């Protein structure tokens with residue numbers, strides 16, 4: 001659904017995993033941008049009905065980009081930069097912010 | 099705990115201009131922003147872009163490039179700029195708590211200057227929670243910050259200058275939107291009474307820009323549907339189609355990506371959590387904090403500038419940031435009242451020019467009734483999946499206001515803390531109970547305003 005605009009010769013690539021699959025991203029990408037560019041369409045499942053959600057606002061407002069990173073839930077993918085070796089998973093159900 | 103004269107929250111045009119001005123006059127200032135780089139919403143990602151991708155910078159337009167100067171001045175100043183710092187609490191004693199790289203820290207300040215900007219107005223439509231539905235701002239953020247564009251032509255739904263701007267930027271980036279569904283309903287004539295005011299020299303530039311955006315859109319051949327209403331976004335796992343009624347009758351378009359936009363509203367979270375007074379702004383159809391001509395809120399020592407005080411656009415925000423900075427300098431005893439007034443005079447003059455276009459924009463693009471008072475089956479609280487009809491049902495049973503609705507329905511209790519349902523909940527109460535928005539009020543907002551991990555909570559160094 002999304003792709004990179006330009007060839008971006010100078011940029012450094014970063015690799016991480018999403019649901020166990022390897023993903024290549026570009027240094028400086030937010031995690032949400034990297035996942036969207038990699039074709040991911042579901043970031044979390046809601047605690048109420050289990051519906052799939054994906055980023056809506058990309059600016060830290062909607063929290064529909066919440067994922068689990070290295071076992072820690074409630075990470076806002078649109079506000080975090082990708083880092084080498086991150087293990088990212090779909091957030092299933094977790095509720096609240098604590 | 100570190101102590102500063104001023105803690106500025108938000109490094110958009112307002113916060114950058116404020117922090118730079120404060121530092122230049124010898125104030126000890128910290129500038130906190132949750133984004134990885136300065137610029138705020140409008141100048142997002144601009145430093146990286148200017149180095150890595152000048153062609154994309156050119157494509158985004160000259161208004162965007164203006165941010166480089168502001169950033170340059172900030173970087174050259176003594177202001178202690180801390181990116182990646184999400185402020186999750188400001189206490190009445192003016193301790194500012196923020197989370198940076200998974201660690202929470204606090205700073206103490208004599209004055210807090212909030213420059214947290216605006217967010218896009220929630221657009222509760224049937225199907226707006228489906229993956230593939232984003233805001234126009236979100237598509238623009240992908241373009242600015244990551245050079246990522248859609249492979250599928252988006253269907254743009256809504257109205258307002260930012261929607262037009264996104265359409266133009268997308269066309270220039272080589273991807274033509276599938277269609278624009280224009281929801282504006284205002285007779286252009288009633289808006290025209292604001293024209294004389296808008297037609298100051300600066301106002302004329304905004305008008306010319308708006309017209310050139312519209313012309314570019316028309317020339318591009320993107321289908322534009324006018325007078326659009328009854329929008330339903332369809333899909334099972336993700337967006338598949340959009341149904342609507344336009345001036346030409348009922349329509350259905352296949353779509354894999356939808357971008358919504360109905361204008362922007364001030365971000366309320368921090369000022370609300372501090373119990374600052376708010377007022378309903380009829381012309382902008384949103385709450386805004388009560389501030390004096392210096393940005394002073396109802397809380398002593400808390401100043402608010404930029405779009406977070408009142409929607410006025412990026413350049414007005416910049417001037418507002420400086421005006422508030424002069425006030426802070428005077429309160430700190432760094433400058434006298436005379437110097438403050440004199441310095442602010444030129445800023446106010448310049449700001450007026452940029453604000454003159456606003457009444458016209460507000461009159462041209464009022465939010466459509468369907469998103470203010472959505473249909474019963476539309477989800478209004480995305481986090482807890484509460485529908486408008488459920489809220490109306492508890493109101494009919496005697497639920498008094500937004501805070502009671504939280505305990506009845508959990509709406510506003512999810513991770514977004516009501517950022518995306520608060521405005522709708524207030525509207526629905528106002529309509530159902532025949533009260534004013536001021537009378538209904540808004541959710542009480544409590545920290546933490548940003549997600550913290552359990553570990554982070556445990557490790558907070560309260561005395562540090």
Ligand SMILES: Cc1cc2nc3c(=O)[nH]c(=O)nc-3n(C[C@H](O)[C@@H](O)[C@H](O)COP(=O)(O)OP(=O)(O)OC[C@H]3O[C@@H](n4cnc5c(N)ncnc54)[C@H](O)[C@@H]3O)c2cc1C
Pocket residue numbers: 059107108109110111112113130131132133137138139140141161183184185186213214215216217218235236238260263362365403404405406410411412413415547548
């Ligand atoms: C998505 C979006 C896109 C926009 N694009 C354009 C555009 O292209 N052109 C245009 O003319 N106008 C645009 N605007 C309008 C915009 O509001 C400008 O008028 C301008 O950016 C306002 O400047 P500001 O300094 O008031 O706030 P902003 O530029 O919004 O800056 C506020 C800053 O505060 C930070 N912040 C907020 N809350 C916290 C917190 N709790 N902790 C830490 N930091 C926080 C944010 O990360 C942000 O960087 C856009 C608005 C939005 C919402």
Ligand code: FES
Pocket residue numbers: 032054055056057058059060061062063064065066076077078079
């Ligand atoms: S996409 Fe909305 S908070 Fe991240």
